[in-house]
Amino acid sequence: xxxxxxxxxxxxxxxxxxxxxxxxxxxxxxxxxxxxxxxxxxxxxxxxxxxxxxxxxxxxxxxxxxxxxxxxxxxxxxxxxxxxxxxxxxxxxxxxxxxxxxxxxxxxxxxxxxxxxxxxxxxxxxxxxxxxxxxxxxxxxxxxxxxxxxxxxxxxxxxxxxxxxxxxxxxxxxxxxxxxxxxxxxxxxxxxxxxxxxxxxxxxxxxxxxxxxxxxxxxxxxxxxxxxxxxxxxxxxxxxxxxxxxxxxxxxxxxxxxxxxxxxxxxxxxxxxxxxxxxxxxxxxxxxxxxxxxxxxxxxxxxxxxxxxxxxxxxxxxxxxxxxxxxxxxxxxxxxxxxxxxxxxxxxxxxxxxxxxxxxxxxxx
Numbered sequence: 001x002x003x004x005x006x007x008x009x010x011x012x013x014x015x016x017x018x019x020x021x022x023x024x025x026x027x028x029x030x031x032x033x034x035x036x037x038x039x040x041x042x043x044x045x046x047x048x049x050x051x052x053x054x055x056x057x058x059x060x061x062x063x064x065x066x067x068x069x070x071x072x073x074x075x076x077x078x079x080x081x082x083x084x085x086x087x088x089x090x091x092x093x094x095x096x097x098x099x100x101x102x103x104x105x106x107x108x109x110x111x112x113x114x115x116x117x118x119x120x121x122x123x124x125x126x127x128x129x130x131x132x133x134x135x136x137x138x139x140x141x142x143x144x145x146x147x148x149x150x151x152x153x154x155x156x157x158x159x160x161x162x163x164x165x166x167x168x169x170x171x172x173x174x175x176x177x178x179x180x181x182x183x184x185x186x187x188x189x190x191x192x193x194x195x196x197x198x199x200x201x202x203x204x205x206x207x208x209x210x211x212x213x214x215x216x217x218x219x220x221x222x223x224x225x226x227x228x229x230x231x232x233x234x235x236x237x238x239x240x241x242x243x244x245x246x247x248x249x250x251x252x253x254x255x256x257x258x259x260x261x262x263x264x265x266x267x268x269x270x271x272x273x274x275x276x277x278x279x280x281x282x283x284x285x286x287x288x289x290x291x292x293x294x295x296x297x298x299x300x301x302x303x304x305x306x307x308x309x310x311x312x313x314x315x316x317x318x319x320x321x322x323x324x325x326x327x328x329x330x331x332x333x334x335x336x337x338x339x340x341x342x343x344x345x346x347x348x349x350x351x352x353x354x355x356x357x358x359x360x361x362x363x364x365x
Contacts, residue, residue, distance in 0.1 A: 007198050011189070014076040014202045015209035022068035022213025026061055030217070030224040033058035038102040040225055057222055060102040061214060062230015065178075066095045068210035069237070077202045082127035084199065087240045090121040094164065094236045098229030112161070115232070119160040122240055123153050129243045131156045160239040166265035167235030168228060169272060173292045174220035176306050180313045181234040182211040184261050187317030188241060191257070191324050197244075204241050207234070220302045238262065260320040264291070264313050 033039065038060040070088065077084060097114045100106060122129045130152040133145045148155055171177035185208035192201035211234070217223045226234075242258045259266060268291045295305035 010076055011201050011205045014072045015205040018068040018072035018206040018209030019213040021071055022064045022210045026064040026214050026217045029061055029064045030058045033060040036103055057225050059225040059227030060229045061224040062226035062233055065210040065214045065230050066233050069206045072206035086122040090118040091237055093118040095233050098232050102227040102229050115161045115164050119157040123156045163239035164232050164235040166269040168231040169269050170265050171231040173302050173306050174222040175218045177231050178211050178215050178218050179310050183313045190321055257320045260316045263316040
């Protein structure tokens with residue numbers, strides 16, 4: 001199905017409907033969260049210093065994102081094929097798990113088992129989603145891509161479960177995970193339209209709309225958190241959409257673009273796991289050394305840190321779009337140019353902070 005005004009209209013409508021539903025339902029879900037006890041109280045945490053807020057805030061707000069996404073998808077993406085039905089069923093499992101976790105704080109092992117089950121729902125079967133091949137990053141190899149064969153199912157499960165938890169791990173500042181997911185969704189929407197993937201475009205438009213409708217309530221100071229209900233749902237759906245829209249292509253795009261789109265959560269998760277293992281801790285051990293924590297420690301405010309990470313996500317997303325449309329060379333040049341500009345900006349920020357510290361010390365009697 002080529003890009004047409006009809007498709008653009010359906011995509012815009014799917015985004016708009018999801019946006020309005022999430023915007024209207026978020027206050028309702030917030031009140032529900034208070035009634036069922038899904039409240040984030042930093043004073044009751046085992047490590048309260050890791051929390052960036054001081055007051056109790058209702059969580060479970062991701063339910064509003066999910067409902068906006070689900071209703072918009074059912075309206076604009078019918079009849080559903082087998083793969084889309086599996087994605088929606090798996091997302092229901094993830095959301096139900098997130099709701100119980102936001103209320104009762106379930107164990108990490110139990111959550112991991114249910115997440116694996118949700119990943120298997122979309123992968124097992126003749127019409128299941130699977131990463132069947134990966135492009136070979138060795139450009140000098142005579143084999144342009146690797147066919148995974150029987151490894152396709154476990155690799156797909158690892159990707160889905162990994163992304164589900166990666167988005168969850170960056171949900172540490174007001175508006176961060178929701179905003180990053182919004183940018184990634186909109187980038188995926190552009191790529192889906194360019195690659196003539198109408199079903200993927202409508203699905204990701206509904207996801208972006210749900211995120212944007214929730215975001216005004218989640219910006220600093222947040223009135224409600226998305227909780228595991230929202231963060232794991234976003235990671236799960238984004239992982240599934242990337243498989244359907246990107247990994248199935250036997251090109252360089254199938255290897256690089258997903259890692260550009262989700263570069264921030266992937267980097268933060270890998271760095272966190274390496275750091276914890278190096279310190280003799282469990283990879284699932286919570287700490288205060290994520291990228292957003294480090295930005296706060298450098299002197300950024302919450303809003304500034306979130307803005308920096310938004311810009312990084314947008315740069316990676318723009319590089320993914322350029323890679324899709326104009327080739328690897330232009331994408332790499334663009335990415336390097338932005339990295340250089342970012343390094344200069346960071347040095348200027350650090351220099352200004354250093355001067356402020358020095359002037360503050362000189363003013364002291």
